[in-house]
Amino acid sequence: MSQERAVPAGAVPLEELSSWPEELCRRELPTVLPRLLSLYRHSDSWIEHIQILKIITEMFLPHMNQLTLEQTFFSQVLPKTVKLFDDMMDELINEARGLSSQNLEIQTTLRNILQTMVQLLGTLTRCVQHICSTQESIILENIHSLPSSVLHIIKSTFVHCKNSESVYSGRLHLVSDLLQALFKEAYSLQKQLMELLDMVCMGPLVDVNDDILNMVIGE
Numbered sequence: 001m002s003q004e005r006a007v008p009a010g011a012v013p014l015e016e017l018s019s020w021p022e023e024l025c026r027r028e029l030p031t032v033l034p035r036l037l038s039l040y041r042h043s044d045s046w047i048e049h050i051q052i053l054k055i056i057t058e059m060f061l062p063h064m065n066q067l068t069l070e071q072t073f074f075s076q077v078l079p080k081t082v083k084l085f086d087d088m089m090d091e092l093i094n095e096a097r098g099l100s101s102q103n104l105e106i107q108t109t110l111r112n113i114l115q116t117m118v119q120l121l122g123t124l125t126r127c128v129q130h131i132c133s134t135q136e137s138i139i140l141e142n143i144h145s146l147p148s149s150v151l152h153i154i155k156s157t158f159v160h161c162k163n164s165e166s167v168y169s170g171r172l173h174l175v176s177d178l179l180q181a182l183f184k185e186a187y188s189l190q191k192q193l194m195e196l197l198d199m200v201c202m203g204p205l206v207d208v209n210d211d212i213l214n215m216v217i218g219e
Contacts, residue, residue, distance in 0.1 A: 014039075014048075017055050026063040033060055037076050049084050050119050053077065057127045066135060070144045078149040085120060085153050088113050089160060099171045107174055114178035121157070121185035124150055128192040138199045147200075150193050157186035 012020075017032065025032075033056070040052045056077070064072060092113050098106045128150065131143060140147075161183045164172055172179070 014051055014055060017059060020059060022062075025059045029060055029063050033064075033072070036060070040077060041080060046084060046088060046113075046116050049080075050116060050123065053081065053120070054123050057123055057130070061127065061130055062134075067142055069131075070142055074143060074145040074149075078145040081120070081124075082149050082152055085117065085156065088117055088120075089156055092117075092160070093167060096167050096169070099168055099174060101171070101174060110175055111178055114175060114182055117157075118178065118181050118185050121153065121182065121189050124153065125185065125189045125192050128189070128196050132192065132195050132199060135199065137201045138196065140200050143196075143200075147193065147197065150189060154186050154190050154193065157182060161186075 012032070017036075020028075036052055036056055040049060040056075043049055043052065056073070061073065092110060095106055095109050095113070099110060100106070128146070131138065131146070160167065161179055164179055168175065
């Protein structure tokens with residue numbers, strides 16, 4: 001038995017999954033994906049959430065059936081992803097009230113949250129890039145959860161950056177580098193979302209009053 005299969009695929013540590021070769025990811029997708037989705041739904045750790053999302057997006061998304069992405073991936077992951085981002089944003093705003101050059105603990109907490117948010121946006125950008133690069137046209141039903149979730153995160157990020165002077169009460173310089181990085185990631189994600197929307201076809205099952213269309217086109 002090869003070393004890579006010494007442990008059942010469904011029990012392989014996350015760190016090891018990150019180094020799997022492409023063929024092994026493709027072969028073990030039916031076994032590993034349900035476990036990753038379950039871990040993602042039940043984890044309370046922001047860092048672990050990002051780690052799992054990156055593994056799914058970078059290692060396993062390329063091997064998923066493009067026609068069932070909504071059911072197998074987006075609808076399973078994106079609601080929790082949006083909640084995760086909103087929770088981080090709330091924590092960021094709450095902690096920012098105590099920010100000072102003397103309070104290194106709050107500085108560290110804020111910088112860790114911002115770094116995690118930058119990673120999350122980067123992972124979403126790569127996810128949208130993959131969808132754009134593998135299909136000439138995209139039926140909206142097949143990615144139903146993606147545009148609205150991404151748009152929510154982009155808008156929330158831009159609003160936070162716009163209000164940063166008041167949020168950080170004159171101590172913006174302590175986190176300005178990471179806020180700039182966050183803004184850049186949100187801008188990249190916005191550009192990628194617009195490319196995705198240019199490729200979207202309205203399938204026969206899409207109502208013109210669909211909430212997603214109203215949300216996206218209304219922007």
